[in-house]
Amino acid sequence: MTSVSSASPxxxxxxxxxxxxxxxxxxxxxxxxxxxxxxRVGFFTxxxxxxxxxxxxxxxxxxxxxxxxxxxxxxxxxxxxxxxYDNTGQxxxxxxxxxxxxxxxxxxxxxxxxxxxxxxDRNDTGRSVTDGPNDESLATAQQSSVLNAEALSEFxxxxxxxxxxKQIRWLMSxxxxxxxxxxxxxxxxxxxxxxxxxxxxxxVQGDICNGCGYCVPSCPxxxxxxxxxxxxxxxxxxxxxxxxxxxxPACATACPTQSxxxxxxxxxxxxxxxxxxxxxxxxxxxxxxxxxxxDDGVGGAxxxxxxxxxxxxxxxxxxxxxxxRDLPAMWKSAGAAAAMILGVALSAVLGSRRK
Amino acid sequence: xxxxxxxxGAGWRRADGPPAQKRxxxxxxxxxxxxxxxxAMVEEAEFTSYYGRPIIKPPVWKTxxxxxxxxxxxxxxxSSIMAALTDxxxxxxxxxNARYVSGGAAxxxxxxxxxxxxxxxxFLHMLRVVKPTSPLSIGSYILAPFSAAAGxxxxxxxxxxxxxLKRFGGVVAALFGGPLATYTGVLFANTAVPSxxxxxxxxxxxxxxxxxAAGGGITMALSPIEEAGPSRKMAVAGAAIELAxxxxxxxxxxxxxxxxxxxxxxxxxxxxxxxxxxxxxxTVVAGRRRAGAxxxxxxxxxxxxxxxxGVFEAGMASARDPKYTVVPQRERLAAREAxxxxxxxxxxxxITR
Numbered sequence: 001m002t003s004v005s006s007a008s009p010x011x012x013x014x015x016x017x018x019x020x021x022x023x024x025x026x027x028x029x030x031x032x033x034x035x036x037x038x039x040r041v042g043f044f045t046x047x048x049x050x051x052x053x054x055x056x057x058x059x060x061x062x063x064x065x066x067x068x069x070x071x072x073x074x075x076x077x078x079x080x081x082x083x084x085y086d087n088t089g090q091x092x093x094x095x096x097x098x099x100x101x102x103x104x105x106x107x108x109x110x111x112x113x114x115x116x117x118x119x120x121d122r123n124d125t126g127r128s129v130t131d132g133p134n135d136e137s138l139a140t141a142q143q144s145s146v147l148n149a150e151a152l153s154e155f156x157x158x159x160x161x162x163x164x165x166k167q168i169r170w171l172m173s174x175x176x177x178x179x180x181x182x183x184x185x186x187x188x189x190x191x192x193x194x195x196x197x198x199x200x201x202x203x204v205q206g207d208i209c210n211g212c213g214y215c216v217p218s219c220p221x222x223x224x225x226x227x228x229x230x231x232x233x234x235x236x237x238x239x240x241x242x243x244x245x246x247x248x249p250a251c252a253t254a255c256p257t258q259s260x261x262x263x264x265x266x267x268x269x270x271x272x273x274x275x276x277x278x279x280x281x282x283x284x285x286x287x288x289x290x291x292x293x294x295d296d297g298v299g300g301a302x303x304x305x306x307x308x309x310x311x312x313x314x315x316x317x318x319x320x321x322x323x324x325r326d327l328p329a330m331w332k333s334a335g336a337a338a339a340m341i342l343g344v345a346l347s348a349v350l351g352s353r354r355k
Numbered sequence: 356x357x358x359x360x361x362x363x364g365a366g367w368r369r370a371d372g373p374p375a376q377k378r379x380x381x382x383x384x385x386x387x388x389x390x391x392x393x394x395a396m397v398e399e400a401e402f403t404s405y406y407g408r409p410i411i412k413p414p415v416w417k418t419x420x421x422x423x424x425x426x427x428x429x430x431x432x433x434s435s436i437m438a439a440l441t442d443x444x445x446x447x448x449x450x451x452n453a454r455y456v457s458g459g460a461a462x463x464x465x466x467x468x469x470x471x472x473x474x475x476x477x478f479l480h481m482l483r484v485v486k487p488t489s490p491l492s493i494g495s496y497i498l499a500p501f502s503a504a505a506g507x508x509x510x511x512x513x514x515x516x517x518x519x520l521k522r523f524g525g526v527v528a529a530l531f532g533g534p535l536a537t538y539t540g541v542l543f544a545n546t547a548v549p550s551x552x553x554x555x556x557x558x559x560x561x562x563x564x565x566x567x568a569a570g571g572g573i574t575m576a577l578s579p580i581e582e583a584g585p586s587r588k589m590a591v592a593g594a595a596i597e598l599a600x601x602x603x604x605x606x607x608x609x610x611x612x613x614x615x616x617x618x619x620x621x622x623x624x625x626x627x628x629x630x631x632x633x634x635x636x637x638t639v640v641a642g643r644r645r646a647g648a649x650x651x652x653x654x655x656x657x658x659x660x661x662x663x664x665g666v667f668e669a670g671m672a673s674a675r676d677p678k679y680t681v682v683p684q685r686e687r688l689a690a691r692e693a694x695x696x697x698x699x700x701x702x703x704x705x706i707t708r
Contacts, residue, residue: 211473
């Protein structure tokens with residue numbers, strides 16, 4: 001019987017070493033690896049250059065022998081989501097990469113060519129990046145488009161009869177397990193099937209997992225899932241087998257636009273900061289990094305993202321917190337409640353006279 | 356393009372309609388259909404989601420396995436404590452019955468827990484490691500000795516062997532009984548399920564008190580009334596604490612308290628409240644009559660069982676709807692930003708989200 005929980009000392013008192021929550025400079029050392037472990041690796045997914053080709057999804061399925069599933073994760077079923085070009089639907093036991101697809105309307109601020117909808121150019125001359133519209137008419141158009149938000153949502157895309165300044169953008173983002181610094185799934189696994197690798201990633205050992213399912217609701221991102229018919233849980237391993245052989249993960253290798261970048265986490269973070277600065281300087285004010293901040297609820301993610309809208313638009317939680325942050329308080333409460341039972345029983349017995 | 360600078364989110368909206376339509380439909384249904392005329396506590400919040408899909412994965416725990424496990428564990432835990440204490444104060448019939456209840460419920464709860472695993476044949480993997488960060492790991496180390504001790508005590512009670520061993524086994528079971536009844540609250544709360552996690556300080560009390568109501572009620576119903584005084588007292592106290600703690604869970608947590616009121620969970624919990632309150636009242640009024648004790652005990656047990664099912668369903672509902680994940684996190688972010696503005700400017704911000 002061994003203990004794999006290096007977080008155990010956190011329960012002896014306060015949490016001075018951020019074992020449950022907060023930034024952790026060396027996550028492998030905290031998990032018990034010697035000083036000469038490899039650097040922590042990760043993914044930086046730059047969604048501003050994602051083209052939604054789903055090569056990552058295919059490469060992942062091929063390499064990891066993942067079964068076919070439909071948009072709701074039902075295994076061996078072919079099915080369309082019926083909501084967008086996204087027919088993968090979600091991350092799950094059988095999909096370890098998921099390219100989210102969101103179609104949005106309004107004016108364009110992406111550093112990509114804007115394109116009007118069919119019919120957009122009937123009423124005016126058709127604004128595009130090259131036109132350089134004068135500021136006043138643009139401002140007026142924006143004003144009216146804000147006021148007409150409700151009318152615009154009623155707009156029938158096939159006709160192109162209204163919404164002259166209405167434009168469309170596609171957001172695409174390849175979602176993946178975040179390999180959190182403080183991973184809820186890893187914390188709550190009772191068997192030790194989930195473990196921290198020498199690369200700082202989080203991996204399930206299939207021969208240990210007994211399918212208790214506790215990790216499933218404990219992930220604040222809804223990544224890990226039980227595979228029906230198998231009973232065990234599965235999720236992205238960041239291609240642990242490839243890493244140990246000095247290869248990149250399959251998805252990053254397959255990505256044709258370098259939207260998925262793999263590397264040492266600190267290098268990726270520097271690259272992401274530079275990329276964000278570039279986009280901001282180009283006027284993309286909505287660009288933001290997600291999972292980059294080491295002070296966030298999971299101590300920073302091993303796989304982080306550059307997003308162009310709020311996280312929840314992509315199906316990501318806006319402020320995820322590892323559930324075990326509050327576990328000391330919970331254990332205290334359970335202890336108090338157990339003492340309460342004992343006290344009530346004791347006073348009930350002592351307070352009742354045998355008749 | 357300048358929109359990005361002037362408008363938050365650059366004014367982008369989802370191009371296709373479903374979320375808006377869905378929201379309208381939900382409003383309409385809420386207005387008309389809900390029985391009981393309960394007042395909605397929280398206004399329908401505006402939020403964005405990815406095609407209305409849940410953000411977190413709902414638990415894969417099966418019902419009725421897990422709610423039954425919680426109920427049996429609670430009843431077994433409180434009964435074992437009762438048995439150990441009454442054993443010392445010469446109440447042989449009550450002691451015997453409490454031992455049967457705790458032993459039987461402990462064994463049954465182990466069966467339900469193992470049956471719930473995706474790979475039941477690997478249940479011993481639970482005892483590979485000890486992890487204080489995993490309530491299920493700690494729970495396994497509570498349940499394993501408890502069920503062994505309580506089961507053995509009930510068995511020797513039944514067979515009439517080794518009277519001294521019986522007392523020892525009963526005391527061992529009682530040591531683990533309290534934690535067994537309350538750790539399940541931590542088990543639920545230590546997830547990302549919004550309605551469970553928010554109530555993480557209350558759930559152990561709800562489950563512990565509910566266990567007392569069930570254990571007290573069942574042993575009261577089974578035992579001669581002249582011996583069952585302690586059971587009656589524990590049952591009434593448990594019911595009162597359960598109702599009070601559950602009231603906090605249902606009202607204190609804003610939007611994530613809502614799943615406890617609506618739908619299947621709301622119906623189950625309203626029924627639970629009625630049963631528990633009626634059972635406690637009946638215990639006080641008619642607990643010293645045979646029929647009254649049996650009826651009250653049955654009501655209390657039913658109330659405890661319904662509470663577990665209700666809490667389980669409320670958590671499932673809160674996990675399935677992205678609203679309960681997004682809205683509280685947005686509020687948290689807004690509060691943090693407001694706090695930062697206060698810190699940096701020295702005065703309260705005029706604009707929140």
